[in-house]
Amino acid sequence: MEVDIRLAAERLRQEEATRGAAQLVTPGDTVTGDGGFMRGHGTYKDGENLVASVAGFVRRINRLISVQPLKARYNGEIGDVVIGRVIEVQQKRWKVDTCSRLHSLLMLSSVNLPGGEQRRKTQEDELAMRSYLEEGDLISAEVQNIFSDGSLSLHTRSLKYGKLSQGVVVAVPSNLVLRRKNHFHDLPCGATVILGNNGYIWICATVVGEDGGAGTGGYVQNLERVPLPEREVISRLRNCILALAGSWMMLYDTSILYAFEASSKFQARDLLKPEVMAEAADLCVYCVSCPVCVCDALSRPEVCAARLLQARDLLKPEVMAEVADLTRKRLDLEAAE
Structure with missing residues (x-):
């Protein structure tokens, strides 16, 4: 039985983990100095400035500014x-x-x-x-x-x-x-x-x-x-969801399905080697940007140089970040169309 022993992975910088996200603030940061905005959840007034009281992302709805915390207990709503x-x-x-x-x-x-x-x-x-x-x-x-x-x-x-x-x-x-x-x-x-x-x-x-x-x-x-094939699909979906959550991407059926398809463009055991993982990641970036590969990567493996990735490889932080990045790029392409 092969054992993969690796050093602790360097934690992703917050700028990389939240690419394309809203403004990130910490408690005490000034959200805006314009007194024309209304105070929402997670903010308080300090003179003319609107200051964040929690760490999170700034959300603006018309003239209302609130801060959505990064981690918080669930506040239920009727119908949830x-x-x-x-x-x-x-x-x-x-x-x-x-x-x-x-x-x-x-x-x-x-x-x-x-x-x-x-x-x-x-x-x-x-x-x-x-x-x-x-x-x-x-x-x-x-x-x-x-x-x-x-x-x-x-x-x-x-x-x-x-x-x-x-x-x-x-x-x-x-x-x-x-x-x-x-x-x-x-x-x-x-x-x-x-x-x-x-x-x-x-x-x-x-x-x-x-x-x-x-x-x-x-x-x-x-x-x-x-059966084993169904367990593999379940484990792959689990790792894809953790990858998206680790990059602070919204979770819904489309993003999860895109992450699942993006993870299938990686190799199996060879991706345990960092250099092969980096090469496969570069190929997958090309596949996601290529319209042919986006549509036919699963049905036509020959159009994609990267093969299938085992579900356990998605537990690696760098692979999780790469899958989330591929999903984000594909969602952006779909929104642009």
Whole structure:
């Protein structure tokens, strides 16, 4: 078994990691000296100057200026899709960790019974709560309400929500998940991605057929061993998401799919050598800028001198940064068209 021993990689400079991003400020920095702007979140007035109170990116909406923090706890909004883990079973409710300031609550009256049955919950249902959800279970849910103390009330009344299994969860900063109408995506690579607004992203193999647990609230689960090709796709998607998050790029279905395609233009074991990795990265920059390679790199390998990259290579900081850079360039090309 080969072992790759390397020195600690030099941390990327902040300027390189945030290329193309908004203005970055730290607490105490003057955002603007124009008194005509309104103060938003993360700022305060110091005379005529607007000063940042947190470290983050400056966001301007007309005359409103706010600072979006780099890392912060999730502040839920009604209608958000979240991924959480059950940490406690209480009387008529479950306590769920959703990466917010306080634990969220999932009431027994806010869940679907097995089979999607809609009826009033009885004492027998309360006694059988652990057969529905128990400590350690991962669930997908929607924010139904926000209590006065800031805690969230969840519900899983739709059968697309419920218990999750046979996949992997990835934790990223919640402000990197782009708010969109749909957060459930079946990617053409054969994987399903649930982008939680709270920063938890679920990746699993796409379920085909009505007997595999899709649309059943998680009560019908296929616990057979996941085939190796599907596990490789899941691991590659996980590493691509971490690469995009490491470069502070917004996460949504298009950016993740582009990162997945960009990662496929690298080699396998040869890329464990730094010089080969650098050469393949240069070839991939050419492929992304070439319209032929952008369209046909997967179906016509001969047009791309770089081959396939193993998913584990995407854990290397320099490869993660290169994949994120390729994704950013492709998104810019698409926006220019």
